[in-house]
Amino acid sequence: MEEKKQLSRRGFLKTATLIGASLAAQPILSKAVKTQNILSDKSTTSASTNVITAQRTLGVGKAAMTVSALGFGVMGMNYNRSQSPDRKQCIKLLHEAVDRGVTLFDTAIVYGPLHNEELAGEALSPYKDKIAITTKFGHEVINGKTTGRQDSRPATIRQYCEDSLRRLKIDTIEMFYQHRFDPNTSIEEVAQTISELVKEGKIKRWGLCEVSAETIRRAHKAYPLTAIQSEYHFMHRDVENNGVLDTCKELGIGFIPYSPINRGFLSGCINEYTVFENNNDNRQTLPRFTPEAIRANTRIVNELQHFGRTRGMTATQVALAWLLQKEDWMVPIPGTTKLSHLEENLRALDFSYSAEEWRELENKIAAIPIVGSRYNAEQQKQVGH
Ligand SMILES: NC(=O)c1ccc[n+]([C@@H]2O[C@H](COP(=O)([O-])OP(=O)(O)OC[C@H]3O[C@@H](n4cnc5c(N)ncnc54)[C@H](OP(=O)(O)O)[C@@H]3O)[C@@H](O)[C@H]2O)c1
Secondary structure, three states, X not given: OHHHHOXXXXXXXXXXXXXXXXXXXXXXXXXXXXXXXXXXXXXOOOOEEEEEOOEEEEOOHXXXXXEEOOOEEOHHHOOOEOOOXXXXXXXXXXXXXXXXXXXXXXXXXXXXXXXXXXXXXXXHHHHOOOOEEEEEEOEEEEOOEEEXXXXXXXXXXXXXXXXXXXXXXOOOEOEEEEOOOOOOOOHHHHHHHHHHHXXXXXXXXXXXXXXXXXXXXXXXXXXXXXXXXXXOEOOEOHHHHOOHHHHHHHHOOEEEXXXXXXXXHXXXXXXXXXXXXXXXXXXXXXXXXXXXXXXXXXXXXXXXXXXXXXXXXXXXXXXXXXXXXXXXXXXXXXXXXXXXXXXXXXXXXHOXXXXXXXXXXXXXXXXXXXXXXXXXXXXXXXXXX
């Protein structure tokens, strides 16, 4: 009965085409006078700002969620990316993103742990009626510290949901993802808890991160998924070949490419001498971020820069625009601590090139051997189930 209510994939594609056509008729970035700011500390910003208008729909039927075509990953503002600017600066930047039309903001319980959700809540809860803050459960966090274990038992999900709602200062979570698969709790049992939380109004939708195509099918059958969030960029294209993107397409599930700039590497701002902060940057634990790997993989950045040079694009914009043209049910979530980078990233929506031009770039990059795997052995064990 519920399933009948959902749009068929064909219906969804037709609708998406119509939306796409209407979007094509209007500029994706437009100069617009800012809407009245909700918060009083905004009076110093300029009256005219580039606002993104392109939107994308993740999921179908009752699972559907429409958000800005580019989202914002909040994680790196105070976790794992070395820099932690002053809290006020972070809040101001998040408001700048809202002003520029970004309506999807991504955080997780484990980021911080907890502090990232608190930051997102403080900055974004005043806008809760016009944006979506998504968060993730799964990693066990006890007394503010991670244990390295997974815990998606029903009572834990319920407890984590309550805690996230409190930290985010919202009444309902727009999308609650399972961050990593829990080998001790079946995905059907997780889906059951999710369906109850939806009924109770605590969450609106759910998603999964870094799971196999088989798990996506089982989960979606048990309770319709809105989106899958997995790593996807020029240096990590597994989802193209392991059935994940094919399954999303077939079932009408959205896709969120995370770390779309490969944790900053594809921007060209990282080199073999870059120092990562000891206690606040997981890049130093990743095989692709050793000085040797960085030196070798810089050839990939050179190709992005080469492609962008004659087209007026930075390497970051090439990386993001490539993802954006893949499918209209994909919404990358780059993170930044800088207004200049936010504006640069949003500008990636301005560029559109032929499939042939992109294929040529893909072929050049595919010919470059990538040095170092994306995760260390421990992190790798937690993905692909
Ligand atoms: N589901 C999961 O398991 C998972 C895992 C990892 C991440 N995520 C999500 O994905 C989001 C983004 O991931 P991420 O932070 O790992 O990687 P990312 O978005 O690929 O890269 C972020 C890094 O790139 C830099 N950057 C951003 N724009 C730039 C630009 N225009 N020019 C130069 N540098 C730029 C940022 O530094 P500046 O501050 O200097 O701009 C930051 O250090 C996270 O916030 C999180 O929400 C999810």
